[in-house]
Amino acid sequence: MIKASVTVMLKKAIFDPQGMxxxxxxxxxxxxxxxxxxxxxxxxxxxxxxxxxxxxxxxxEMCDKLLANPVVESWSHTLELMQ
Amino acid sequence: MIKASVTVMLKKAIFDPQGMxxxxxxxxxxxxxxxxxxxxxxxxxxxxxxxxxxxxxxxxEMCDKLLANPVVESWSHTLELMQ
Structure with missing residues (x-):
């Protein structure tokens, strides 16, 4: 079993009202x-x-197709083996 | 300048409709x-x-007072020095 941790953030140039x-x-x-x-x-x-x-x-593929909006968001991820 | 990355997740026992x-x-x-x-x-x-x-x-203190709901959420964090 693999655990993928995906972080999706608004791109730096995009105003973030929630962060504000x-x-x-x-x-x-x-x-x-x-x-x-x-x-x-x-x-x-x-x-x-x-x-x-x-x-x-x-x-x-998940990020491109469902998890992130490539127009305003960027994403990063890590993978680790689950015991 | 220090960059704090805080991750707030629903506790394992709590049903996560967004994840579903x-x-x-x-x-x-x-x-x-x-x-x-x-x-x-x-x-x-x-x-x-x-x-x-x-x-x-x-x-x-931020997590306890504002960022997380301790009843249903747990949080973790990392700190790093920003250049």
Missing amino acids: AVKHGLDSIGFKNIDDVRVGRQIIIQIDSNDFGHAEEEVK | AVKHGLDSIGFKNIDDVRVGRQIIIQIDSNDFGHAEEEVK
């Missing part, structure tokens, strides 16, 4: 030294396979 | 070997400080 809201919230409860906050999605996928090469290709 | 929706979506476009999908939030915080000990405490 969190930044303001943190500021209002006393955290004054926050420069920037960005909020994205973390998607954990358990793939029933032990073939890392195939899983790698699958994850890329 | 993604699993069904992946299944419907041909990914039949997916065992489970969980969806959480990734929050990237730029802290204007170079003191890792203090940043560590701040991040814990």
Whole structure:
């Protein structure tokens, strides 16, 4: 079993209202030294396979086809074997 | 400047309808070997400080007070120095 951790974030050039809201919230409860906050999605996928090469290709295809919006989002991922 | 990456996920025992929706979506476009999908939030915080000990405490306080719902969510984090 392979565990794929996919992180999808808005591209740097894209305004992130959710991150801005969190930044303001943190500021209002006393955290004054926050420069920037960005909020994205973390998607954990358990793939029933032990073939890392195939899983790698699958994850890329999943991101392109369903998990991320390539117009405004970028994504990264890691794979690890689950015991 | 320190970059804190906070991952907030629903606890394992809590049903994750968003993860289930993604699993069904992946299944419907041909990914039949997916065992489970969980969806959480990734929050990237730029802290204007170079003191890792203090940043560590701040991040814990942020999670407890604003970023996570301790009733149903768990969180983890990493810190790294930004160039």
